[in-house]
Amino acid sequence: MFRYRAIIHAWCLMDNHYHLLLETPLGNLAQIMGHINGAYTTYFNINRKRAGHLF
Numbered sequence: 001m002f003r004y005r006a007i008i009h010a011w012c013l014m015d016n017h018y019h020l021l022l023e024t025p026l027g028n029l030a031q032i033m034g035h036i037n038g039a040y041t042t043y044f045n046i047n048r049k050r051a052g053h054l055f
Helices: 029-047
Strands: 008-012 018-023
Touching: none
Parallel strands: none
Antiparallel strands: 008 018
16 A cells, blocks of 8 residues: 555455454554545445445
């Protein structure tokens, strides 16, 4: 993720949650997780014609 200078080493998308192994040299984990959760929710809702939160 170039925006936050995070390095994603591994990820696993499960049925109802996900796992991430990432490195945050700037210590900005809260901003990264907010972006990931928001972006995935938007993607999921658009593709499934839904509205609302997922997590």
